[in-house]
Amino acid sequence: AQSVAQPEDQVNVAEGNPLTVKCTYSVSGNPYLFWYVQYPNRGLQFLLKYITGDNLVKGSYGFEAEFNKSQTSFHLKKPSALVSDSALYFCAVRLGNTGKLIFGQGTTLQVKP
Amino acid sequence: AAGVIQSPRHLIKEKRETATLKCYPISRHDTVYWYQQGPGQDPQFLISFYEKMQSDKGSIPDRFSAQQFSDYHSELNMSSLELGDSALYFCASSGSTGNTEAFFGQGTRLTVV
Structure with a gap:
């Protein structure tokens, strides 16, 4: 079955430190991968996508993600976390x-001042 | 540009009642998707439409139906509401090319009492 997994329910980082939110996938064929962010009681906001090409994808708000085909991963990263990234x-x-999307179970990012 | 508009934002219904949720996609987007997100869960795909025709179907109960109209807006009709539909x-919505991302509305919070 095709699926997406986010192994961490919550990630805690200090403001200014780099952050990583992990994602692995299991799909047949070439994957189209996306990251979305959801603030409380809000819709999902698109951050970035990988379709093809460069494995390092840059997105909104300073986020980036690295596609790794051999590890079937698409981890979200940011060099310096902000409290507002929570x-x-x-x-x-x-x-x-x-075009339907299958989501991972979500990871809560908590950035502490 | 205006984003995806959903109405109403909040809806309270009693068990066994009927609810209609509306969605107005981004201009020139021809594909609409509906998702359901339970408390603390990831969004689950319900149904999608492309050019006013149903294009895919997910875990949508038989009590629910949806359609896309000539102006591309879509409505999700929910009958015999149950507490679990909260x-x-x-x-x-998205464009029809394979590498376009979907843009989400703010959502409708349905509470069944």
Whole structure:
């Protein structure tokens, strides 16, 4: 079955430190991978995507993600975390021609001052 | 540009009642998706439409139906509501090319009492 996994329910980092939110996937064929962020009682905001090309993808708000085909991973990273980055982060894979997204279970990022 | 608009933002219904959720996609987006997000869970794909035709179907109960209209807006109709239907319902829209990301609305929070 095609799936996305986020092994960490919560990630805690200090402001100014680098952060990593992990994501692994299991799909047949070439994956289309996405990261979304969700603030409380809000919709999901698109951060970045990997379709093809350079394995390091840069997105909104200073976030980037590295696609690793051999490890089937697409970890989200940011060199210097901000308190305002605290939110729920979802990794997702786009399936088939219809474009539906399958989400990971989400990782809560807590950035402390 | 305006984003995906969902209405209403909040809805309270009693068991066995009917609810209709509306979604207005981003201009020129021809694909609409509906997702359901239970408390503390990841969004689950319900159904999608492309050019007013159903394009994919996920874990949508038979009590629910949806359609996309000629102006591309979509409505999710939910009948015989159950307590377990209480959730955040998201609509997303995208263009039809394979590498475009989906943009999400703010969601409708449905509470069934």
